[in-house]
Every structure is written in C-alpha cells, then in structure tokens.
Amino acid sequence: xxxxxxxxxxxxxxxxxxxxxxxxxxxxxxxxxxxxxxxxxxxxxxxxxxxxxxxxxxxxxxxxxxxxxxxxxxxxxxxxxxxxxxxxxxxxxxxxxxxxxxxxxxxxxxxxxxxxxxxxxxxxxxxxxxxxxxxxxxxxxxxxxxxxxxxxxxxxxxxxxxxxxxxxxxxxxxxxxxxxxxxxxxxxxxxxxxxxxxxxxxxxxxxxxxxxxxxxxxxxxxxxxxxxxxxxxxxxxxxxxxxxxxxxxxxxxxxxxxxxxxxxxxxxxxxxxxxxxxxxxxxxxxxxxxxxxxxxxxxxxxxxxx
Amino acid sequence: xxxxxxxxxxxxxxxxxxxxxxxxxxxxxxxxxxxxxxxxxxxxxxxxxxxxxxxxxxxxxxxxxxxxxxxxxxxxxxxxxxxxxxxxxxxxxxxxxxxxxxxxxxxxxxxxxxxxxxxxxxxxxxxxxxxxxxxxxxxxxxxxxxxxxxxxxxxxxxxxxxxxxxxxxxxxxxxxxxxxxxxxxxxxxxxxxxxxxxxxxxxxxxxxxxxxxxxxxxxxxxxxxxxxxxxxxxxxxxxxxxxxxxxxxxxxxxxxxxxxxxxxxxxxxxxxxxxxxxxxxxx
Numbered sequence: 237x238x239x240x241x242x243x244x245x246x247x248x249x250x251x252x253x254x255x256x257x258x259x260x261x262x263x264x265x266x267x268x269x270x271x272x273x274x275x276x277x278x279x280x281x282x283x284x285x286x287x288x289x290x291x292x293x294x295x296x297x298x299x300x301x302x303x304x305x306x307x308x309x310x311x312x313x314x315x316x317x318x319x320x321x322x323x324x325x326x327x328x329x330x331x332x333x334x335x336x337x338x339x340x341x342x343x344x345x346x347x348x349x350x351x352x353x354x355x356x357x358x359x360x361x362x363x364x365x366x367x368x369x370x371x372x373x374x375x376x377x378x379x380x381x382x383x384x385x386x387x388x389x390x391x392x393x394x395x396x397x398x399x400x401x402x403x404x405x406x407x408x409x410x411x412x413x414x415x416x417x418x419x420x421x422x423x424x425x426x427x428x429x430x431x432x433x434x435x436x437x438x439x440x441x442x443x444x445x446x447x448x449x450x451x452x453x454x455x456x457x458x459x460x461x462x463x464x465x466x467x468x469x470x471x472x473x474x475x476x477x478x479x480x481x482x483x484x485x486x487x488x489x490x491x492x493x494x495x496x497x498x499x500x501x502x503x504x505x506x507x508x509x510x511x512x513x514x515x516x517x518x519x520x521x522x523x524x525x526x527x528x529x530x531x532x533x534x535x536x537x538x539x540x541x542x
Numbered sequence: 543x544x545x546x547x548x549x550x551x552x553x554x555x556x557x558x559x560x561x562x563x564x565x566x567x568x569x570x571x572x573x574x575x576x577x578x579x580x581x582x583x584x585x586x587x588x589x590x591x592x593x594x595x596x597x598x599x600x601x602x603x604x605x606x607x608x609x610x611x612x613x614x615x616x617x618x619x620x621x622x623x624x625x626x627x628x629x630x631x632x633x634x635x636x637x638x639x640x641x642x643x644x645x646x647x648x649x650x651x652x653x654x655x656x657x658x659x660x661x662x663x664x665x666x667x668x669x670x671x672x673x674x675x676x677x678x679x680x681x682x683x684x685x686x687x688x689x690x691x692x693x694x695x696x697x698x699x700x701x702x703x704x705x706x707x708x709x710x711x712x713x714x715x716x717x718x719x720x721x722x723x724x725x726x727x728x729x730x731x732x733x734x735x736x737x738x739x740x741x742x743x744x745x746x747x748x749x750x751x752x753x754x755x756x757x758x759x760x761x762x763x764x765x766x767x768x769x770x771x772x773x774x775x776x777x778x779x780x781x782x783x784x785x786x787x788x789x790x791x792x793x794x795x796x797x798x799x800x801x802x803x804x805x806x807x808x809x810x811x812x813x814x815x816x817x818x819x820x821x822x823x824x825x
Binding site for chain 1: 562563565566569570573574575576577579580583591592593594595596598637638639641642644645646649650651652653654657660661664666667668669670671672673674675676677678679681695697698699701704729733754757758760761765775776779780783788790793794797800801804805808809812
C-alpha cells in the first residue's frame, strides 16, 4: 500500500513540496517579491516617509553625473581586481606550504583560519590599532626593514591599501579549500614528472595549476562576489563613515565602497529609489564580470581526467 | 621501524625539515600575530599601550581594561542579545535547511530541478538588491527594532546551507532509504531517524557557520536595531567604544571577549567544520 502511494506522482509532488516548503515560502517573501519591488523602486522617487512616485529612468541618469557614485564604483572595482588575484596567489602559495609533510595538520589549519572567525568589527578595530602611524606594529615592522611608514588611515593614497590588508588577513578560508584540492591531485602524476626530471616550477605549471583550475574558477567567483559587496571592513576602518552627505569615508573617500554609498543613500539620506537603482547596477556589474570569468574559463580551466 | 628511521635522518632530511617547519611557522605567525597584539594590548596597563616604538610583550599584566570595557557599555546585555539571536538562527537553520535539502537530494518530484536551480541563483544574488524591499516589509509589519528580521530568514532555509547539505545527502545511497521504506518507515521517519544522523557533519558545519555569521554580523543589526538596549555586540562595540577618542585598552579587551565565543564554537565544531568548508567547494 505504502509503496503504491509513494509511486503515485501526486503524492510525490505533495511530499516534495512539503519538505521544500520553508524555501518556497522564503523564496517568495525574501527573494521573488523583493526583486520585483526593488525593480519598481528603482524607477521611483521614494523615501521611508513618502510613497513611491514614478520618475522613469531619472535615478539611473542621475548616477551618470554623481561623482560619489563613480568614486565608489572605482574603489570597489579596484579592491576586486587587486584583491581577488592577490588572495588567490597567497592562498595557493600558503596551501603548498601546508601541504608539505608537517605534523599537527589540525593545529596549522586552525591558526590559518583564526582571523576568519574574528568578528569583522573587532578585526577592523584591531587593524586600526595595528596601522596607527605612531604606535602601530605595521609601521614598526616597516621600520625594521627600512620601508615607507605611511599614515595608513589618514593618507588617501594608503586608505585603500589598508582596506585590502584587512580583507586579505582572512584568506585562510580560500587557502583551506586549496589545501583540500591539492590533496586530491593524484600523486602518480608528480612521480611521473619527477622521473622526467621536471623542476618544482614545471610541476606546478604542468600538473598542479591545471588540476586545481576548476577550484580556482569557483574561488574566483566566490571571492569576486564578496569583494564587490564589501561593506563592514571599510565602514569600521574609516573613523566616521560619512554620517552626513559631506563627510568622507576614509581619507579622500578612499574607503567609500559601492555598498557603503548604497547604504548611505538608503538609510542616511533616505533616497531609497536611488539606492534601489544602484543595487540593480551592482547586480548587472556582478553578472557581467561573472560571465566574463566563465567565458575566460574555457581557455584556462582543465576538466580532463575527472 | 619508524623510530629507527627517525634516529638516522640524513643532513639533507634535517635541512628539509627545518625549511618546511620554518616556512609554516613564518606563515602562521603572519596570520596569528595581529591576534596576539589584540590579546597583549588588552592586558597592558594604559601607560604601556602608548609607547613608541611599540612593545609586544607587556611589562606588567592587568585586568583593568576588562572592567572598564564592561562599565563603559552594557557588555553582558549585548552579549546575551547576540547569543539569543545566534542560537535562534542556528535552530532555524537546523530545522529548515536540511528539510529542503532532503527534498532536493532524495525525493523525486516534478519541479525539483527548477527549485534547485532557484536555490543556486539566489546564492548569486547580491543581497543589496533585496535589502530595501525587505526592510520596507519588516518596517510595514512593525518589526524593525525587534529581532524578527534577524532571525526569521534562518527558519525559511538559507540557500548556502541548503546547497551544502544537499551535496552531502547526495552521497547517501538510495538503497539505504529504499530498504527502510520497504520495512514500512514513513518519509518523515526515514528523514528523521536515518538521514539526519548520517548528515551530522554537514549539519554541524552549517550550525557553526550560521552561529559565527550571526554572532559577527554587522550590517543587519545596523539596519534593523536602533534602540541601544537591543544592540548586538557588533553594533554596541562600534557605537560605544569606537566613537571619538578611542581607548585602545578597553576596546581591545572588549574585542577579545567578543571573539572568544566564536573561537569556542569553532573549536567544538572544527573536526567537521574544516572538512565541511572544503567539501562544499569541491563537490
């Protein structure tokens, strides 16, 4: 009886929908409806206290002439296009170090991952202290090596670099994923290459890089999305993140990211129509870059032997 | 056998071992050193904190900053607020996400693939797009300044955890489930008594992630919570200790106390957790 019922397609559909119902409701309430509403808001003049009034594409047109919009977009793309490759490079190098014969694997991994579980607000304050021009350890170490000792958080040339440093402190997650990927590369490939007398570098280029390239593609997309949305790190590093329209986020607005400017428009200046239009531009920028990465993947991602 | 080999290491082996551990220790130091500064600053007397050049090790140790931090802002209240939100979010995630994951991994029904693709698509969507309408919704329901907007989403299934658990459930053999059904177990029995226990690593990973994310979340409490009695630690720390004239000792002490619970959860779950981070990406 029960087997008969379970093969009945109406009952199967009911069970499937019933088990999936939390997400089905969630999708309607937290995704489908808000996406439509956001599209509508982006075409309106709208604040918390005033009903939406249709203005056509005026919000999008206003962006073209908004210097802060361009500044925030530029900063965000700068963080993304510098941060993601550096993150990948550090992670891959670090994963190689951890993949050598070392005792206490669990401990090494925990130490590498530790910064990623420090709350971002705490990490932001910590790095404000470390980057302090006079009393901070970063400049102290720079002094040992005779390097420049900039006023990190007050000099517009270094504000962006400070944000990157804070974000790159948490590369541990990416590194651990690479470590798992390295352990999956068949050992006999390396043994064969070693017999052929291939150098470490050749083995990396010919074996490791192609074998981990699907993971690299995954990591680039995940990191890229995270960098394009960065909010809390620059918000905490910049001392008073633009509580008024005039005040800068970081020296010379060097820490003004897209998400911060969007947040300011929505919740400080109450220009919710404009902020919604910005959100849609962010969606299209994200889509465009993702498609670009996926398109380029055909040239460098290796799916053979899997 | 192994001990014999260890006693007869060649010079080359010793050099390679020193090189390996040297590199690993150097790298670990780069990651951990900033955290150690947080600790030592929290325990340094105020007079020692501002020394140029800075000194790493405190000459004397003090607990005064921990006391100061707790009197400058309602630390325990914010701690319990944050704990309440985090625990309820974990409960929501553990109730909802595995249900959906089971439906997508082990039940056969028309439309299943469409729902799975929808889950993947929502993972890619920038939260900024839905932020304002969702805010307007909670505001319209009078739920701003409550924890409802921070907790309810977890009870509706989080796409990332649905995906992670679904990938894990795919590896459970169908024969196991079929056999239980032959014995007359209902779908719910199969799910509750057979699938969930096997899925433990994926569930622990999701729970740890959810806890740490909610514990450390900044943007959502910033948007929804205006009443300073209802603040979470993130917002409380930011507005009380981070504003004008930062006192670094108490601030770092508060940061230590803020970080500690996340570390404890991480250590408790780490056996599953680190494997889970990698498994989610590789599958």
